[in-house]
Amino acid sequence: MQLAISARRYALFGVLVLAGLMSLVPEVQARSLPDFTELVEEASPAVVNISTTRVVNQRSGLQGFMNPEELPQLFRHFFGDQLPFNLPEGKAVPRQSLGSGFIISEDGYILTNNHVVEEADEIIVRLSDRRELTAKLIGSDPKTDIALLKIEARDLPVVELGKVSRLKVGEWVLAIGSPFGFDHTVTAGIISAMGRSLPNETYVPFIQTDVAINPGNSGGPLFNLKGEVIGINSQIYTRSGGFMGLSFAIPIDVAMNVVEQLKEDGRVVRGWLGVQIQEVDRDLAKSFGLDRPMGALIASVDEQGPAARSGIQSGDIVLEFDGHEISRAGDLPPAVGNLRPGNQAYAKVWREGRLMTLTVEVGARPEENKLATSQSAQNAPLGLIVKTLEEGTHQPRYGVQVERVLEGEAARAGIQVGDVITRLGYTRIRSVQDWQALVGNLASGEVVHLHVVREGRSHFVAIKVD
Structure with a gap:
């Protein structure tokens, strides 16, 4: 009997202890989560809202943006821009967009994304004290999506810059920006991965996070828990056009390297x-004698490079x-691109089953017009290099084949390598000479249509002559 009573007492005591521990769980959890309040109070005054205005008409207004049917793309820059699909032909209207930025010097230098201010006619910066100042574009670099602005002001609040090399996957980060125009909105998350390579983004080893990023956050800072900027929010992964849990930021060390060159030379080399x-x-890897996949395989070498x-x-x-360890092919371009032409570097390469060390002196990337042949110069008005039509099962009986697409209107219109152009305007093209004669007579600003055949299917493309 006495034993049974003692057992019940011990059982009751255990229940009370367990209940007490359970009551502490929320408090323990609360203590384990970071408190961002001081960080936000100290850092937010240096974060700015950026609004731009560009006067466009219906046709030029769509250049550089998605077609309506392409809206659910995977990777996209994000800022509050509206596509004017229903504007009357030729009517000039202002296009406005929103983004974010942050002040890096007391005398008014501001960092943001290139795509926020690209081709803007006017850039307005709104400070945390609600002052609105006109900004001057000092320089920009589309390849890293960095732009440097300057406003005329003194004694401005500035951000502190951190070290990307010290970041670890899983640590907390915080973003401040203006999603949908709501100034100084704060969102938080963790670093999901480091050194991400994205399609068509050769020179940036992105920081991947799960911080909620939406239109208007673009160009805003990404902070660590010390209140230091470690990245610039630039892109999201999306199928719907909105945030889906994957955000990408440009490392601050990459950005500041660009800033130094923009200040010194106004351009990036x-x-x-x-x-x-x-x-x-x-x-x-197996065929080359490696025990696992690693490195960047050299597929071809420019004999003059x-x-x-x-x-x-x-x-x-x-x-x-x-x-820098080259784990994947995408690790090599930023490692090379971060060096100035003329600098020397050591490269460890795997060749014929053994490891070698080579001394490499990097050069300067040639401009597109220096790489092009005399034929490409004649094709430049449309940004296309063409060649004689190759024989194939689905090829038309006449036309020229696209050999290379340069940056410009043709690329933005969706022309691809391998496409066959059979007509320019209403004129059939039967040879490269026909093409050269036709494009040579085009006037700048003229809009022409091309009849394009791709894998046996035909469609028309309108292009404005550059």
Whole structure:
């Protein structure tokens, strides 16, 4: 009997202890989560809202943006811009967009994304004290999506800059920006991955986070828990056009390297090797004698480029460059691009089953017009290089084939390598000479249509002559 009573007492005591511990769980959880209040109070005064205005008409207003049917794309820049699909033809209207930025010097230098201010006729910066000042574009770099602005003001609040090399996956980060125009909106999350390579973004090893980012956040700062800026919010991964849990920020060290060059020279010059690279998959790794996939495989080497002069060969696998481990092919371009032309670097390459170290002097990336042949110069008005039509099952009986698409209107209109152009306007094209004669007579600003055949299917494309 006494034993039964003691057992019941111990059981009751255990229940009370467990209940007490359970009551502490919310308090323990609360203590384990970061408190962002001081960070926001100290950092937010240096975050600004950026609004731009650009006067466009219906046709030019769509240049550089998505077609309506392309809205659910995967990677997109994000800022509050509206597509004027229903504007009357030729009517000039102002297009307004919103973004974010942050002050990096007391005398008014501001960092943001290039796509926020690109081709803007007017840039207005709204400070935390509600002052609105006109900004001057000091310089921009589309390849890293960085723009440097300047406003005339003194004693401005500034952000502190952090070290990207100290970041770890899983640590807390915070974003401040103006999503949908709501100034100084704060969102938080964690770093999901480091050094992400994205399609068509060669020179940026992105910081991936799960911080909620929406239109208007673009160009805003990403902070660590010390209140230091470690990135610039630039892109999201989306199928719907909105936030889906994957955000990408430009590392601040990449951005500041660009800023230094923009201040000094007004432009950015990057290192260049003159190679084409590809990913090493499991089968390729095995065939080259590697125990696992790693490095950047050199697919081809420009005979006149710095890589060839340094002894790099097709078939080499670059495993390390300038002290940076090259785990994937996408790691090599930013490692090379961050060097100034003329700088030397050591490259560890895997060649014929053994490891070699080469001294490489990087060169300057040639401009597109220097790479083009005399034929490409004649094709430049439309940004296309064409060649004689190759025979094929689905090819038309006449036309020219697109060999290369330069930056410009044709690229924005969706012309691709391999497309066959059969008519320019109402004139049939039967040879490269026909094409050269026709494009040579086009006037700047003229809008022409091309009849394009792609994989047996035909469609028309309208292009404004650049």
